[in-house]
Amino acid sequence: MARGERPYRRLPGRHRQLSGTSTLWTAHDHLLLVHTGLGYETYRRFHFRDIQTIVVRRTNDYLGWAGVYLTAMLFLAGMAGGQLFAWRRPWLVLLGGAGAFLLVHLVRGPTCAVHLTTTLGTRKLSPLHRLRQARRTLDRIRHLIEEAQGRMPAEEVMAQAAEIPAPAAFPAPSAPPSLMPPPLIRPGVAWPHAALCGVLALDAVVTGFQIGAAGGPIDTAGYIVYVAALAVALVATVRQAHSDLPLGLRRFGTSALVYLLALLVVTMLISMVELMRRAVAGAGPPLVMSPRRHGFLSIAEIVLDGAFTIWGLALLLQRRRNTEAQWIRLGT
Amino acid sequence: MTPGCSACGAPIPIAAVLERRLVPCPSCRTPVTAEVFPAFLRPLERGVSGEALLADDEAACFYHPQKRAARPCGGCGRFLCALCDIEVGADHICPACLESGVRTGRMHQLESQRTLYDRIALSVAVIPMLIFYFTLLTAPLAIFLALRHWRKPRSLVTPSSWRLVLAIVLGTVQMIAWAALIVFLVNRLGTAS
Numbered sequence: 001m002a003r004g005e006r007p008y009r010r011l012p013g014r015h016r017q018l019s020g021t022s023t024l025w026t027a028h029d030h031l032l033l034v035h036t037g038l039g040y041e042t043y044r045r046f047h048f049r050d051i052q053t054i055v056v057r058r059t060n061d062y063l064g065w066a067g068v069y070l071t072a073m074l075f076l077a078g079m080a081g082g083q084l085f086a087w088r089r090p091w092l093v094l095l096g097g098a099g100a101f102l103l104v105h106l107v108r109g110p111t112c113a114v115h116l117t118t119t120l121g122t123r124k125l126s127p128l129h130r131l132r133q134a135r136r137t138l139d140r141i142r143h144l145i146e147e148a149q150g151r152m153p154a155e156e157v158m159a160q161a162a163e164i165p166a167p168a169a170f171p172a173p174s175a176p177p178s179l180m181p182p183p184l185i186r187p188g189v190a191w192p193h194a195a196l197c198g199v200l201a202l203d204a205v206v207t208g209f210q211i212g213a214a215g216g217p218i219d220t221a222g223y224i225v226y227v228a229a230l231a232v233a234l235v236a237t238v239r240q241a242h243s244d245l246p247l248g249l250r251r252f253g254t255s256a257l258v259y260l261l262a263l264l265v266v267t268m269l270i271s272m273v274e275l276m277r278r279a280v281a282g283a284g285p286p287l288v289m290s291p292r293r294h295g296f297l298s299i300a301e302i303v304l305d306g307a308f309t310i311w312g313l314a315l316l317l318q319r320r321r322n323t324e325a326q327w328i329r330l331g332t
Numbered sequence: 333m334t335p336g337c338s339a340c341g342a343p344i345p346i347a348a349v350l351e352r353r354l355v356p357c358p359s360c361r362t363p364v365t366a367e368v369f370p371a372f373l374r375p376l377e378r379g380v381s382g383e384a385l386l387a388d389d390e391a392a393c394f395y396h397p398q399k400r401a402a403r404p405c406g407g408c409g410r411f412l413c414a415l416c417d418i419e420v421g422a423d424h425i426c427p428a429c430l431e432s433g434v435r436t437g438r439m440h441q442l443e444s445q446r447t448l449y450d451r452i453a454l455s456v457a458v459i460p461m462l463i464f465y466f467t468l469l470t471a472p473l474a475i476f477l478a479l480r481h482w483r484k485p486r487s488l489v490t491p492s493s494w495r496l497v498l499a500i501v502l503g504t505v506q507m508i509a510w511a512a513l514i515v516f517l518v519n520r521l522g523t524a525s
Contacts, residue, residue: 008489025489029421034489039452041487042445047421052372053335055344058354058363115338119376122338138367145369152370154350160373164333227463 008032011137013127024127026141029148031116033125048141048148050118056134061111069102089280090273108132188245190316192236196256197312199229204305211298230264233257246322248315256308263301270297335366382413395426405429437485446488449481450495457502471506474499 008025015022020037031051033044076098080091114128128134206222236253243250334343342359344366354363382399385392391401393413401411407429417424421441425433433439457474460466478499486493 006489006491010489023489032489036448036451036487038455039449040445040447041489043443043488045441050371051369052374053369054367055335055338056354056365057338057357113338117335119371119374124338142367149370154352154368157368157370157372158334158346158349161333161368164373223463 011127011140013125013129013133013137015126015129022126024125024137026144028144031141033123033127044123046116046118046123048145050120051116051145051149052119053117054138055115055117056131056138057113057115058131059111059113059129061129062105062109065105065111066102069098069105072098073102090276093276094269188243188249189239190245190249190319192232192239193245193249193253193312194316196229196232196236196253197309197316199225199232200256200305200312201309203229204302204309207298207301207305211302226260226263230257230260233260246315246319249312249319252308252312252315256312259304259308266297333372335368335372337362337364339364380414382415407433440488443488446485448487449477449484450486450493450499453477453481453499454495454502457499457506461502461506467506468510471503471510473503475503475507478503 007027009027011024011026011031013024020035022033022035025032025034029048031046031048033046035042073095076091076095080088080095108130110131111129112131112134114125114134115122116125117123128137203222203225206218206225209218210222233253233256237257240250240253334346335349336342337344337357337360339362340357340360342357344364345355345358347353348355348365349368352365352367354365356362357364382393382396382402385398385400391411393399393401393416394410395416396413399413399415402414402417403412403424404410405412405426406423407425410426412424412426416426418427418430420430420439423441430439430442434442437443453474456470456477460470478496482493482496485491
């Protein structure tokens with residue numbers, strides 16, 4: 001290979017998720033599925049000579065996401081047209097954004113799921129989730145696979161395959177073979193969940209103070225406590241993965257993280273509307289959103305913080321009781 | 333033998349394979365198509381054991397002296413029997429070279445995960461800018477990370493160094509900004525007193 005020449009070429013398609021992005025690349029003899037996280041990359045190689053089949057299946061996500069965008073647009077149109085908010089332009093901007101998302105979604109075309117099978121098993125190629133991308137990618141790798149395996153018309157392959165006994169060909173639908181090794185179960189630790197309960201309780205208290213007496217120091221404290229809660233929820237969610245923690249505690253960790261992220265999104269949305277409103281009115285932007293102005297959000301936050309704290313504490317106590325009971329059983 | 337639908341496992345209609353168009357699956361009615369390649373006909377390869385050594389003048393396997401050598405290792409040059417011969421891409425290597433290659437990260441073909449220090453350094457430089465107080469600590473950390481891991485392998489697919497450079501630039505700018513702020517505050521306090 002010449003110096004500076006890259007061994008991998010990017011294929012169409014990209015799959016974004018919370019944990020990172022998946023992309024597909026080709027080398028001269030294999031296909032590379034790359035998952036890129038915040039500070040790491042994982043690789044999975046499919047050598048062209050081993051690829052047996054590529055199955056493309058149309059999915060209903062196309063209609064589903066179109067429905068989600070339409071619902072969002074209807075909601076924003078209702079907010080823009082309602083009398084609740086005197087000033088409508090921010091909602092119209094958001095409505096335009098949702099419309100743009102819908103347009104892009106429609107233009108990108110129908111969705112699909114692509115599964116690649118080798119002798120060892122079947123793997124979903126998550127970056128290929130649009131039919132158009134899947135077709136373009138197949139057009140690009142087909143000749144590479146044929147170069148590696150030899151060219152044989154599909155008719156001939158199917159004719160020869162018809163003579164091979166069936167049982168070896170069909171994996172059980174309920175448990176398709178996968179190249180992924182089974183996840184290792186590690187002993188779970190509950191201290192992040194306990195810490196999460198504590199920080200959520202603290203957040204409820206600080207938010208209560210914010211309603212009573214908003215000001216610079218108390219607002220900053222609320223901000224810091226929120227960031228701490230988000231960090232602890234992230235740690236809890238990461239540490240509980242593939243652990244033997246009870247399902248309830250794991251659900252608590254994930255739900256708390258989703259709640260805190262949703263809170264962030266709602267706060268940002270309201271702040272954005274507020275900022276635009278003040279910008280148009282000619283007033284300076286507020287440094288911190290005043291909780292007095294959005295008392296309903298603060299009250300909801302206190303209630304939810306409290307509910308999450310009680311839920312988490314109940315689960316932690318239950319786990320402790322179960323562990324002690326287990327020790328007593330072992331002792332007798 | 334026909335490829336199965338990825339949703340329900342039922343055999344995909346022949347027309348979907350031959351004409352490369354979406355055809356409803358006979359079982360779940362989901363539109364599906366498949367590409368079939370000659371490897372579909374290839375049975376699972378069975379492992380082979382080394383052949384026994386018949387004469388004294390034949391080369392023997394380094395690890396199994398009673399077995400006939402099939403080929404030399406591409407890494408260390410030792411003779412290997414068919415059992416010890418491991419095919420990795422176009423190379424044939426011995427188990428010891430495979431193990432050391434995986435351990436030291438020299439065999440890129442077997443690498444399944446890589447830590448991207450350039451992304452970590454850039455994240456440390458960028459994300460704390462949302463809460464700018466933290467940049468007092470994270471700016472030097474980002475510069476340290478970028479310089480400390482400058483020679484470490486980067487992404488396998490996009491091995492450029494722009495993230496490291498950007499992390500150093502951003503870290504430096506943040507540190508200069510902090511220095512300017514501190515100097516300004518000290519001067520102001522001095523003037524006030």
